[in-house]
Amino acid sequence: MSQPTNCPICGGPLNPTDVRAYDHLVTGDGPFGVRECTACRYGVTDPQLSNAELGPYYASDYYAGYYEHGGPRSRNPLYRLRAAFRKRSGERRNRQRPFDVEGIPPGRFLDVGCGGGELLRSFAARGWEPYGIDPSEQAVETAAGRGAKVHCGTLADQPWEEGSFQLIGFNHSLEHIVDPIDALRSARDLLAPGGLLAIAAPNWTCWQRSRFGNRWSSLDMPRHQQHFSPQALRRTAETLELELSSVGTTSAAGAATYSIHYMLAGHYTPGWKLWLSYAIAIPVLPFVFLGDRFGGGDCCFAVMRRPAA
Numbered sequence: 037m038s039q040p041t042n043c044p045i046c047g048g049p050l051n052p053t054d055v056r057a058y059d060h061l062v063t064g065d066g067p068f069g070v071r072e073c074t075a076c077r078y079g080v081t082d083p084q085l086s087n088a089e090l091g092p093y094y095a096s097d098y099y100a101g102y103y104e105h106g107g108p109r110s111r112n113p114l115y116r117l118r119a120a121f122r123k124r125s126g127e128r129r130n131r132q133r134p135f136d137v138e139g140i141p142p143g144r145f146l147d148v149g150c151g152g153g154e155l156l157r158s159f160a161a162r163g164w165e166p167y168g169i170d171p172s173e174q175a176v177e178t179a180a181g182r183g184a185k186v187h188c189g190t191l192a193d194q195p196w197e198e199g200s201f202q203l204i205g206f207n208h209s210l211e212h213i214v215d216p217i218d219a220l221r222s223a224r225d226l227l228a229p230g231g232l233l234a235i236a237a238p239n240w241t242c243w244q245r246s247r248f249g250n251r252w253s254s255l256d257m258p259r260h261q262q263h264f265s266p267q268a269l270r271r272t273a274e275t276l277e278l279e280l281s282s283v284g285t286t287s288a289a290g291a292a293t294y295s296i297h298y299m300l301a302g303h304y305t306p307g308w309k310l311w312l313s314y315a316i317a318i319p320v321l322p323f324v325f326l327g328d329r330f331g332g333g334d335c336c337f338a339v340m341r342r343p344a345a
């Protein structure tokens with residue numbers, strides 16, 4: 037456990053913010069703060085935790101179910117409806133920016149933090165050869181069962197040669213990584229000349245964070261150790277000496293529902309409080325999407341290119 041002092045992207049000073057957020061999902065621990073580089077609009081969770089210290093914050097059936105193998109099957113029609121909604125919005129997200137690769141000749145795609153391999157499956161359906169990395173054995177087993185070649189571990193111990201991939205993705209995984217620049221440098225080395233790096237992460241500078249405050253679900257403390265923004269992603273491309281192809285924001289369908297749930301229930305509470313939160317969220321979501329449209333979405337993305345040799 038340590039206090040972050042300098043921005044990992046530009047090296048500038050980190051300043052305190054008013055974030056005092058609890059782990060709403062697994063342990064209830066906290067409060068956790070965020071220190072921000074005002075030059076990059078980049079945030080770092082305070083205190084920074086090591087991988088060993090972070091382990092217990094992933095120890096939940098809910099977390100494993102939602103992120104790694106699509107959740108438990110149920111005969112309850114409400115649960116089936118929710119599963120169908122999640123599947124559909126997941127499929128849509130897997131084809132939206134920065135993963136809308138139509139027009140790019142398919143090659144080898146590596147998904148870093150691939151979970152159960154949903155994004156890899158989407159890429160395989162579009163003609164790409166799917167590769168993944170994930171530290172969770174359960175996730176790796178699921179992704180491998182879906183036809184991907186998956187390494188159980190991290191970029192620090194990955195088995196592939198430099199220049200192996202035409203596209204490398206971090207789909208809501210980079211914010212979990214303790215040393216993001218180190219991971220991105222490893223990813224850059226794995227890119228073939230002219231290859232692309234696609235990053236999607238929560239947008240630290242979005243209006244939803246100002247509105248929901250410490251209960252903005254995408255803070256997801258302390259699992260999110262890093263907090264990106266479009267400005268921070270631009271600066272990241274400079275630091276990595278990659279060409280920035282595109283940068284911007286998108287909207288995540290369900291995230292505002294969980295912010296509303298945390299406002300209502302304080303922490304993740306399966307059962308009637310969760311279903312009441314859905315009922316409240318449904319009429320509110322159109323206004324959230326409108327806000328995202330005009331005020332910037334709750335996710336940010338960037339595509340960066342390794343210069344051709």
Ligand SMILES: [Zn+2]
Nearest residue numbers: 043046073076
């Ligand atoms: Zn900075």
